[in-house]
Amino acid sequence: MSAVTLAKHRPRKFWGWGYDDDELTAAEKEGVAARTRQLAGRDGLRLGSAPKTADFDLRRPRINPPVALASRFSTTAHDRLLHAYGRSFADILRMWMRDVPNPPDLVAFPETEEEIATILGWSGRNNIAVIPFGGGSSVVGGVEPAVGDSYAATISLDLERFDKMHEIDRASRAARIGAGIYGPALEDQLRPYGLTLRHYPQSFQFSTLGGWIVTRSGGHYATVKTHIDDFVESMRMVTPSGIMESRRLPGSGAGPAPDRLVMGSEGILGIVTEAWMRLQDRPKFRAGASIRFADVFAAARAVRALSQSGLDPTNCRLLDQDEVAFNHVGDRKSPTLIVAFESADHDVGPWMARALELARDHGGRTDDGQETSDGSDAAAVWRNAFIRMPLWRDSMIGMGIIMDTFETAITWNRFEDFYNRVKHEAAAAILKATGRNATVSCRFTHVYPDGPAPYFTYAVLGSDSGDLKSVLSRWVEIKRACNEIVTRLGGTITHHHAVGRDHRDGYDRETPELFRAALAAAKQRLDPAGIMNPGVLIDPIGRKIGQTGALRA
Ligand SMILES: Cc1cc2nc3c(=O)[nH]c(=O)nc-3n(C[C@H](O)[C@H](O)[C@H](O)COP(=O)(O)OP(=O)(O)OC[C@H]3O[C@@H](n4cnc5c(N)ncnc54)[C@H](O)[C@@H]3O)c2cc1C
Secondary structure (H helix, E strand, O other), X not given: OEOOOOOOOXXXXXXXXXXXXXXXXXXXXXXXXXXXXHHHOOOOOOOOOOOOHHHOOOOOOOOOOOHHHHHHEEOOHHHHHHOOOOOOHHHHHHHHOOOOOOOOOEEEOOOOHHHHHHHHHHHHHOOEEEEEEOOOOOOOOOOOOOOXXXXXXXEEEEOOOOOOEEEEEOOOOEEEEEOOOEHHHHHHHHHHHOEEOOOOOOXXXXXXXXXXXXHOOEOOOOOOOOEHHHHEEEEEEEEOOEEEEOOOOOOOOOOOOHHHHHOOOOOOOOEEEEEEXXXXXXXXXXXXXXXXXXXXXXXXXXXXXXXXXXXXXXXEEEEOHHHHHHHOOOOOOOOEEEEEEEEOOOOOHHHHHHHHHXXXXXXXXXXXXXXXXXXXHHHHHHHHHHHHHHHHHHHHHHOOEEEEEEEOOOOHHHHHHHHHHHHHHHHHHHHHHHOOOOOEEEEEEEEEOOXXXXXXXXXXXXXXXXXXXXXXXXXXXXXXXXXXHHHHOOOOOOOOOOOOOOOXXXXXXXXXXXHHHHHHHHHHHXXXXXXXXXXXXXXXXXXXXXXXXHHOO
């Protein structure tokens, strides 16, 4: 068994976002302290130093790896901790609590599909649960080895060695890419060809192509090609029952599509090892502007008009009055729409001009008219907040602040009532759980002709005394309430953060029971021993796993 870490990447923080040596700047530290004072009414709680591997007394591995592949496995504390949780609020808090009851027994770093097949076969014979791991940026408990009591052990199977750009088909503008590649490496290898996948989730730096595909991730772009689904041409998946590979086609009407079964499967059917992805030429023409409104619903009507105009802006991010205040955008009080266009082929000025007309029709105002290229100050402030937010959040958690988000989607005809009720009911749930008033802010991450994807954020002091157990139980109460609110009011449990373990209650509420039974039957065919990521999405037939992870009662 290896005594040294097998991970190829620059060492990552096992307990939070970023690399081991990523730090907040002095100005950011001051910003976090000021925000904490604002929420706590005084200096935040000092919870001591950030977690170190020596702080954890991990359960000893319950199994040894298969002898023939022993060199592909690690049992170092760092590797087991890095693979014990994703990066949700509860994951980071539990690291601060030094609370890791379910570390993977082993972490596997296979290099070939044959090795994956061997590991899956061995795991099936030995009743070992296998948790696929891409970048580990799941915020829904997707990579947590909390699998109930019926398994002998757990393995986290890390795809980082499946990180090759195998081939590029310039004529069809597509590439065959390893599923374990991280976002920046993927784009770096396409750049010399003038190509891009153009899929930028906020977690881009620490998430992988395979993770995006199986969670149906949402990129940064607001309209048309929002989810990774739109870019998948074909893919390969190693399952316990063999390899499933789909055919490269630009389109097909041949029955239910195999890729549709795999996209969103969150590791319960098998391990995606590579995919042919549709690419785009890198954009050359850009235009952007930020537009202020007096009223959030007037702004939403402008967004609806834009989304139904066929202009298809690349960015169409509406920040409500609370979101601009929280992120210090613009005048910090007016709902603001950040809109942008880009193209590899044509000047987008006329599109921008028409978008501004539509916005003005609904009362929108720009200070300085249309702006080009990098856009306005508001856009720049917003972008910086967007990129640095995960690091700020980790520090605030360390000071006892509960800071979390939840996202959904709803049709336009129900939007206004939905927005009011979600904000009101979520704030009431936070007050009930913590005894404190909190503002629930909202922005649109994506918009469609038939409705927006609202994304809600809140922050509140979790405990006066620094008792982290009660911070966790308060978060659990709020999380359960928000899951219930958005699905009861007709939204989806997730627009792009996946289901994992933490959204299972909402997934059960929003999907037909017959569909889940059909999915379980498909899983049984591909994964007869029920070892693939148990506890996520559905229970394997013949096992009762139910709620595991952070929300387990
Ligand atoms: C700060 C932050 C910002 C985020 N922003 C966004 C965003 O903008 N858009 C968005 O969509 N999501 C976002 N997320 C959520 C997360 O990044 C996505 O769900 C992402 O797609 C996960 O990719 P990953 O490689 O990290 O997968 P992981 O977290 O490693 O795994 C996610 C799930 O996929 C499974 N899995 C991973 N790789 C494979 C594979 N090759 N084969 C089979 N199963 C596999 C895992 O078992 C798990 O169930 C964010 C998360 C954080 C922490």
